[in-house]
Amino acid sequence: MERKGREFIVLVVLGLVMSLYMAYAQAAVTVPPESKPLIRQFYKKLNTCENVEAFVRHQVTLHWKVEKNITAKLLKLLYADCMVNGCDGSILLDGPQAEKNAPQIKGFGGYALIDTIKKVLEVRCPGAVSCADILMLATRDALQLAGAPSYPVFLGRRDGLESKASWVDLPSPSISWEQGLNYFQSKGLDLQDYVTLLGGHSMGRTHCKNIRDRLYNFKNTGKPDPSMDKTVLNSLRKQCPQTLKRGQHDPLVYLIPESGGQFKFTNSYYKNVLANKSVLGVDQQLSVGNDDTQQIVNDYASSFEQFRRIFAFSISRMGGLRVLTGTKGEIRRNCRVPNKSHTNTIQ
Numbered sequence: 001m002e003r004k005g006r007e008f009i010v011l012v013v014l015g016l017v018m019s020l021y022m023a024y025a026q027a028a029v030t031v032p033p034e035s036k037p038l039i040r041q042f043y044k045k046l047n048t049c050e051n052v053e054a055f056v057r058h059q060v061t062l063h064w065k066v067e068k069n070i071t072a073k074l075l076k077l078l079y080a081d082c083m084v085n086g087c088d089g090s091i092l093l094d095g096p097q098a099e100k101n102a103p104q105i106k107g108f109g110g111y112a113l114i115d116t117i118k119k120v121l122e123v124r125c126p127g128a129v130s131c132a133d134i135l136m137l138a139t140r141d142a143l144q145l146a147g148a149p150s151y152p153v154f155l156g157r158r159d160g161l162e163s164k165a166s167w168v169d170l171p172s173p174s175i176s177w178e179q180g181l182n183y184f185q186s187k188g189l190d191l192q193d194y195v196t197l198l199g200g201h202s203m204g205r206t207h208c209k210n211i212r213d214r215l216y217n218f219k220n221t222g223k224p225d226p227s228m229d230k231t232v233l234n235s236l237r238k239q240c241p242q243t244l245k246r247g248q249h250d251p252l253v254y255l256i257p258e259s260g261g262q263f264k265f266t267n268s269y270y271k272n273v274l275a276n277k278s279v280l281g282v283d284q285q286l287s288v289g290n291d292d293t294q295q296i297v298n299d300y301a302s303s304f305e306q307f308r309r310i311f312a313f314s315i316s317r318m319g320g321l322r323v324l325t326g327t328k329g330e331i332r333r334n335c336r337v338p339n340k341s342h343t344n345t346i347q
Contacts, residue, residue: 037156037323037325037326038154038155038156038157038320038323038325039154039155039156040152040154040155041155042133042154042155042156043125043128043129043155048125048128048129049121049124049125049128049129051124052121052125052128052129052133052137052155053137053153055117055120055121055124056117056121056134056137056138056141057137057141059113059116059117059120059138060113060117060138060141060142060145061141061145063113063116064142064145064146068146068262068263069203069205069263070109070110070113070142071139071142071143071145071146071203071263071265072200072203072204072205072263073108073109073110074110074113074135074138074139074142075139075142075143075200075203075204076108076110076204077091077092077108077110077111077114077135077139078135078136078139078315078318078319079197079200079318080099080104080105080108080168080170081132081135082318082319082321082322083170083183083187083318083321084099084167084168084169084170085099085160085163085167085322086160086321086322086323086324087132087135087136087157087318087319087320087321087322087323088132088157088158088159088160088322088323088324088329089130089131089132089134089135089157089159089160089332089335090159090160090162090163091105091108091135091163092111092114092131092135092335092336093160093162093163093335093336093337093338094336094337095163097163097164097165097166098163098164098165099163099164099165099167099168100163101165102165102168102170104168104170104171104172105168105170111335111336113138114131114134114135114138114335115335115336117134117138118131118134118332118334118335121134122333126333127331127333128331129331130157130158130159130329130331130332131159131332131335132157132158132159132160132323132324133153133155133156133157134335136153136155136157136319137153137155139315140153140315143265143315146203146263146264146265147264147265147266148265148308148311148312149308149309149311149312151312151313151315151316152316153316153319154316154319154320156323156325157323157324157325157329158323158324158325158326158328158329158330158331159324159329159330159331159332159335159338160324160329161329161330161338162338169183171183172210173206173210173211173280173282174210174211174213174280174281174282175282176281176282176285177282177285177286177288177289177293180194180198180282181194184197187321188321189314189317189318189321191292191293191296192296192310192314193314193317193318195286195293195296195297195300196296196300196307196310196311196313196314197311197314197315197318198269198282198283198286199267199269199270199300199307199311200311201255201256201269201280201283202255202256202260202264202265202266202267202268202269203255203256203260203263203264203265204254204255204260205252205253205254205255205260206252206253206255206279206280207250207251207252207253208239208240208241208250208251208252208253209250210280211236211240211253211279211280211281212240212242213225213281214228214281215233215236215237215240215242216237216242225281225284227276227284227287228276228277228278228284229275229276229277232257232276232277232279235257236253236257236279239251239253240253253279254279255269255278255279255280255283256268256269256272256279257277257279265308266304267300267301267303267304267307269283270297270298270300270301270307271301273286273287273297273301274287274297274298274301
């Protein structure tokens, strides 16, 4: 009996080891291959900027205390940077044809904070830390202040040398669910990343032009989207007139109307999807996506902790897309312009 008991314990332990190994292997193959050169505490190991994360966190915290929506701004910047041309800080470059001037990106904020952090680091660690890594760290810290979990940021990215508006392929907020998924998959991400990262909309705002069709002329019917909750519909119509007066700016509305102004990272996005209270059409379509999509939405709506953990994993995956490492790119001294030897690369 004693021997059988020991054998049983051994089998249980082996089972646990194999299950952990399989889970690790599955996670490993889902990480974009470009992220492999990135490592933890890159600057500390090179002895080039040992306290970089503390320096970045301090500046983000100071800024966040006076501007809570900096989290949403940085998240949009990071998304645009990584998805357009890889996580190379090209979104930060100035120039008449720069990415930041493309219609899909024009009006984004957060640049001033990145400039401030860069100036601090250039004093503390001259020529050491890339703008691409600064954006990754600052976004992580701002997300944590808003309620997201802290997660390790793998570092070692270098900055791209050029930025062109012609490269920008960010889809419109009015795209379909299928188009959004196809876009993510074309970049090397998957369904879970897509549904998970859309949860960042819990802190954001959008222009009325992106939802006016849902409010007044859904699919050219002359009627509102029948799937939209009537209370939400009436509230949004008050904020978004059907036509704008001459000189009137297109208003901004919160994507989570009941709590958007708090700029908190929550799972309310998924609860609103299930209650037909989503503002953007692409968000509401998650409720009628495939079985896997609906299961993810249900899981996140019922478990904030599960959403928090997987969000950290998905944003880390996005941060590994098409990174520049080694001798590729450069470490910009000013995030808005390439170093002097490369000033002729801006078109």
